[in-house]
Amino acid sequence: MKLAALVAFFVLLCNDRRCSGSSHPKHSCRYPPSQWCRSLEIAIECKVQKQCMELSAVRPNEAVPQVSVTLYYESLCPACRAFITQQLFPTWTMLQDIMKVTLVPYGNAKEHMSGNTTFTCQHGEPECHGNMIEACVLHLSDHAAFPIIFCMESAADVLSAAQPCLQMHAPSIPWASVDSCVRGGLGRRLMHASAAMTRALSPAHTHVPWVTFNGEYKEDHEDKAMSSLFHLVCQLYKGVKPPACTGAPVRLNRGFC
Structure with a gap:
């Protein structure tokens, strides 16, 4: 729509x-x-x-597959935040009928499997917390998840914005459910799933944001996505524009x- x-x-x-x-x-x-x-x-x-x-x-004709765009990112990475707010979300807002967006909040984090599973992140513990909040938002809020995450990533303080952004875009979801996810085993399982998706990338990612189109990474696609994602999605869509x-x-x- x-x-x-x-x-x-x-x-x-x-x-x-x-x-x-x-x-x-x-x-x-x-x-x-x-x-x-x-x-x-x-x-x-x-x-x-x-x-x-x-x-x-x-x-558009629903029989034609949407362009699948998957973003591997970190919640506090400045380049990731810029790509989400300046390229990905505006493009999705205009072209969501022909594109499907998958967000994987993990990036350059590391998973440690000894005892209770823990994670370390490139931008410190706050980023791990932000990654887990966004993983829980993606799990709990369905179609409202992307607007919530855009709201967070475009704010001056990503973590402080989480609760008001949830209330704005998904008022039926209590903050307590996100907080419970983050503090409990569900959040760790969601982060483990993000870690597994990131480790499975072929070729392996070397930086973030890392973007795949229809499950594939191509350097020329990345170059185009960073400068004009909108035009690239239009170009890749096989149906009537x-x-x-x-x-x-x-x-x-x-x-x-």
């Missing part, structure tokens, strides 16, 4: 001086914009079912509140 177009539609609509505020979705809708078109029930509650239906009409890739306008019926 072109959620970015939907969000932009309402931002423009209610930035208009004619917006009274009394009928704006935020007053009657319990869900953030990223979830407005997730189901008919949510669309009706948020009074956007017409816009969701219009946007659905321009979805969505309007965002072609530059074709998507016309929506105008409305005001």
